[in-house]
Amino acid sequence: MIDCCPNCTARKQPGYVYVHMIDYGLSTEQHYPYNSSISHSEPGECRTAEKRKNYRISEWHDISSCSALSDRLALSPVVVHVDARTWRNYQGGILTECGTVRNHYALLVGRGIGFWKIRNSWGKLWGEHGHIRIKSGNTCGICTRGSYVALE
Numbered sequence: 581m582i583d584c585c586p587n588c589t590a591r592k593q594p595g596y597v598y599v600h601m602i603d604y605g606l607s608t609e610q611h612y613p614y615n616s617s618i619s620h621s622e623p624g625e626c627r628t629a630e631k632r633k634n635y636r637i638s639e640w641h642d643i644s645s646c647s648a649l650s651d652r653l654a655l656s657p658v659v660v661h662v663d664a665r666t667w668r669n670y671q672g673g674i675l676t677e678c679g680t681v682r683n684h685y686a687l688l689v690g691r692g693i694g695f696w697k698i699r700n701s702w703g704k705l706w707g708e709h710g711h712i713r714i715k716s717g718n719t720c721g722i723c724t725r726g727s728y729v730a731l732e
Contacts, residue, residue, distance in 0.1 A: 598640040598729060605636050636732040643726035646718060650691065652728055658688045660698065661725040670707045675714045680721035696722060
């Protein structure tokens with residue numbers, strides 16, 4: 581998405597990403613491995629666009645409560661909009677405090693007793709092998725804005 585949809589990252593809103601996915605499809609990580617745009621010499625250069633037809637989505641849905649987030653997470657990962665200003669130096673454990681100025685999108689992939697587990701886009705050397713655990717509830721504003729897609 582970072583490579584193939586410059587408007588998606590410039591506008592920083594999932595709606596642009598979802599419209600792009602509806603129009604062009606998306607690929608598995610196996611067919612199009614994720615590389616942070618920081619590592620690309622020319623971000624926005626779409627590599628192997630023909631391989632982005634593995635999956636198609638038909639629509640997306642927004643979530644704006646912790647209970648809805650938890651219910652949806654039982655079925656699939658959820659894109660969340662969070663305050664990640666304190667995440668840069670995270671190395672492990674459960675983050676218990678951060679703000680609610682949402683400035684970053686990430687993928688909520690799981691939960692445990694007392695925490696949410698989020699896959700971040702900063703690579704496997706960051707955090708807990710590319711993930712962060714934050715305290716359950718609306719920590720970092722996680723419950724305020726989430727979304728998920730429906731596959732065709």
